[in-house]
Amino acid sequence: MTFNIDEIRAQFPILSREINGKPLAYLDNAASAQKPRAVIDAMTHQMSHSFANVHRGLHTMANETTEEFEGARAKVAKLLGAPDASNIVFTKGASEALNLAAYGLAGEIEAGDEIILTQMEHHSNIVPWHFLRERYGAVIKFIPVTERGELDMDAYKAMLGPKTKIVSVVYMSNVLGTVNPVKEIGKWAHGAGATFIVDGTQAVVHRRVDVVDIDADLFCMTGHKLYGPTGIGALYGKAEILDRMQPFNGGGEMIEDVYETHVTYNDAPHKFEAGTPPILQAIGLGAAIDWLSQYDSGAIHQHEMAVYHHALDGLRDIDGFELIGDAPEKGAVLAFNLKGAHAHDVAQILDKYGVAVRAGQHCTQPLMEARGIHSTARASFGIYNTLDEADRLVHAVKKAATFLS
Ligand SMILES: Cc1ncc(COP(=O)(O)O)c(C=O)c1O
Structure with a gap:
């Protein structure tokens, strides 16, 4: 168009x-961005035409709603260049996605392990890592930002070492507007054996992103800045990382079996989506992606x-x-x-x-x-x-x- x-x-x-x-x-x-008629109409249509809970029904509207909801997951996967819809966990926003990342990986953190962030992070990509500092003794390091607003890459490279467990950086700053060289940052993070996480909240709105090309292990986004509704976001994860991560919320849908003595979990992404998900919001996000993708x-x-x-x-x-x-x-x-x-x-x-x-x-x-x-x-x-x-x-x-x- x-x-x-x-x-x-x-x-x-x-x-x-x-x-x-x-x-x-x-x-x-x-x-937060305003919403086009296509998003407003998609959500209204769902509520006035076909609505039920997802995944658990055997009736027509349950199946129709599930199809729309899972279709939205596939649209997010395509937007991010993810190999498969199963790489996409729905969350209520970027903040929840980053909290899920931190909580999910917390079991691998020992006292003295290092987490590298940048000085230009949004609090959503700082506070969840402080939880790991407070609870498990992780050490947080911040890549400095130059006067013009770029990352000091030499300082970053000097920070990496055998204790580096996680490198989590913003793709595009919500204040400076800086677009960081995430591909290069990821290469160095992986070279040090660290898990590489990208906060793509702003970037995904303003540029074509490809999580495979930048080799992100985890990547987060949010719907309401992408001309979609509030209450929906996503965490992309490589299959092996999502398998490794411990679930965040417990409840229906995220389990395989529940016994008095123990519980077994569903596969990702469902392992991370306890309870009734934000169905209408996900469908609204799918409509926003369709709308934006025509340009x-x-x-x-x-x-x-x-x-x-x-x-x-x-x-x-x-x-x-x-x-x-x-x-x-x-x-x-x-x-x-x-x-x-x-x-x-x-x-x-x-x-x-x-x-x-x-x-x-x-x-x-x-x-x-x-x-x-x-x-x-x-x-x-x-x-x-x-x-x-x-x-x-x-x-x-x-x-x-x-x-x-
Ligand atoms: C770079 C960045 N990361 C994370 C967030 C958090 O997004 P949300 O409030 O949708 O969870 C924002 C929101 O301003 C942001 O700009």
């Missing part, structure tokens, strides 16, 4: 909203970066504007500060002009500390954003700079 921005925007009912008497310019896509990922990237650069060119002229993150390989995330102004005040003024951005630490406190800043404002662009919205961002930031100086 050709990339026609008006045709794309027309598919998002919410984009015609006004905020404070101004047309909405939604630039908070890294936090060329290269064309989406080009469009988003054109909007990003247009905004940046205008913002650079504003006195006191500071861009946070200027890596040569980056996606359309524009974190910034205005000298002397608090990011929250900037975001509140922008809202008066209908421009929605996020402000704060973006769940990356170690990154903020490493850069010696408290917070940032952040405009993050998606498939439906326009050059006009970039102009409106610049206009509103100019006003904020005037009011707050």
Whole structure:
């Protein structure tokens, strides 16, 4: 399908909203993206046409719903380049996927074992590893981030050693926008005998990913940033890694047999999906993947970066504007500060002009500390954003700079 921005925007009912008497310019896509009619309709259709619990019924609607649910798993597998749908565990988001990864591998961690993360991780890829530090004595090391927002690869290579058990890194930073060289990072991790985990939450929205090519052992994503619903995400895992991992939640569906004396588990991915799964959310995610896949990922990237650069060119002229993150390989995330102004005040003024951005630490406190800043404002662009919205961002930031100086 050709990339026609008006045709794309027309598919998002919410984009015609006004905020404070101004047309909405939604630039908070890294936090959560809006939903196209195709996703809304797929979920509504399922609820109004064919709905039942999955896997356990013998009646028609149970089978139909199971087919849609398992079909969504296959769509996630295809999106990520996974060899098979059985490599995909549904979770309620990226955070749960990373918690599952940490919990699942915890049985292999001994005191003194090392886990390597980066300073630009989201808290979702830090806190689960702190659990392993607190409970099993693991040691966490952080790859430093340079001034421009790139990983210090020499420091990383120097950290690797016989105690390295896990290397878990973000593919695309939700603050700096940096796209990390995950393939190279993974090669070095595997060379040290470590399990290699990738937080693909932002990357999967903005570029074509291939978990086999980057040789990730585990890879996580979330649905609501990919124009899908909340409450659904996925953990991809190589079959041998998923077999090795201990289950996280116990209950129905994740078992093979349950006795008074012991229990045996179902195969992956079901071993990790206790109870009734997020059926409608998974079907909504499947619809989002179908919807997004009709557009060329290269064309989406080009469009988003054109909007990003247009905004940046205008913002650079504003006195006191500071861009946070200027890596040569980056996606359309524009974190910034205005000298002397608090990011929250900037975001509140922008809202008066209908421009929605996020402000704060973006769940990356170690990154903020490493850069010696408290917070940032952040405009993050998606498939439906326009050059006009970039102009409106610049206009509103100019006003904020005037009011707050
Ligand atoms: C890089 C990254 N990882 C993980 C997450 C967590 O995603 P979720 O809140 O959907 O679990 C986010 C959300 O902002 C993110 O940007």
